Amino acid sequence: MTHDVIRHLLDDYVTGELTEDARAPVAEHIDGCELCSAEVESLKEILARASELPRSIDPPATAWSNIRHAIEHDAEVLRRVPAAKTWWRPFTAAAAVLLVAAVSSSATYLYVTRDPGYHVLAPKIAIRPAAETPASLAAFTVEENNYLRTASILQELLDSQQGELAPETIAQLKASLRTIDEAILEARNALARDPANKILIEMLSASYRQKVDLLRRTTEMTRGS
């Protein structure tokens, strides 16, 4: 199995859902791959944090009005920064806590109740156009799986076409993919620490788009006219 195929299996590896046959080669790869090893640690951390969350949270009746109020004030304050910077902080912090709880709860719900047939159904979900970004961590997680799956398919296609490329080009391509993977890992780790950070979600989406685009372009160019 290739690195990219294994990366796609890491979540199942961490949750113990891999078959025994698949588990051994994945574990062997993780032992020798710094990137996958770090990814596994990151996934374990997310899992541990998710397991501490309640199965569901009923938001207080005033939650949405509080969030909306905070957003409106946020926009207003941004126009007047830095003079009125301090008074809105508690409000935004409260809204952020609610948002994190809601996002984490949704993520946990998705995780706990996910359909075993998901992997079969997921390819039907289209990857969003470049201009759009997922609105939440839960939405991003779904999109991330699509990117991983697409990248994995393209990588396998490219592996089968490697004879068409010069060794120098293959080396350059691998270096580029490694660069993108490192950026993804760095942003992913940052997102694990800061799950409500939309900028990070956008950056991760952009990095995944870059990876899929590079693989797609290379396979298309290698195929000939």
Place this chain on the structure above:
Amino acid sequence: MKLRALISLVAALGLATPLAAQKKVERRLALGMEGALRVHNMVGSVIIHGWNKDTVLVRAVLADGDEFHMGGTYTGAKMFVESSNDRNPKATRLEIWVPARVRLWVKTATANIDVTGVSGGLDLYVVSGTIDVRGNPRELNAEAIDGDIHVSGSSPWIRVKSATGAITFRGASADAALSTVSGSIKVEGGLFERAKIETVTGNITFAGQLDRSGAFDFDTHAGTVDIAVPDKTNASFSVVTIAGRIDNRVSRTRALAGRFGRGEELTTETGAGGAKVNVRTFKGPVTIRHSP
């Protein structure tokens, strides 16, 4: 005497070998001024000149055993080099004169592409060669994997992508999107209405004029971003870094600590505001300044 004759013969053959290993070809084909032309050459170079004739002229230097093929109609034509050894193709030099407004498609593996004076649409693809474009194509789509791409001229619509190669663009565009992984991107020149420039680790340098109603996005993970705009630019800047620094030299507004605890954020305007400039980096530093 016989020995001397033999040596002379061997020497003559030795000298002749490089010449015999190459074959020169010259072909012509009628093609409308706004026709379409596809060119495919694996290795070597493709040099294209636009001219004001409804004719395609090709001068090719082929390796021995390779064959040049060209055909088509007045509205569309195609040419390619058939290598005698697909696993190890030899270099071919194609120099082609095309109707200036032609729609041109060129694909190579390790051949460099050089296009001058074509005002039609350009689609150029290389794996590891370089792409040079001089002129004002109606549209430009240029893609490389590890080759550099240089564009000198203006185009209303431009899409340029490389991975490890560098991109330089000297000109203007209504709609430009430039992207690399680790290659640098340097933009210099005229007026831009929309631009999207992104890298993963490559540095971004932009020195151009921003249309007041335009939208400009700069994204990088770890590259530096250096944006230089003229003194009287009307623009609204929104800069966010997760772990990078922001150096604002266009206004007195200071970057604030990032709302997520790290990095910095800056929202500021120049002139009366207008052009929306969004910059996002993970850890790359950002500098916004006035053009010298």
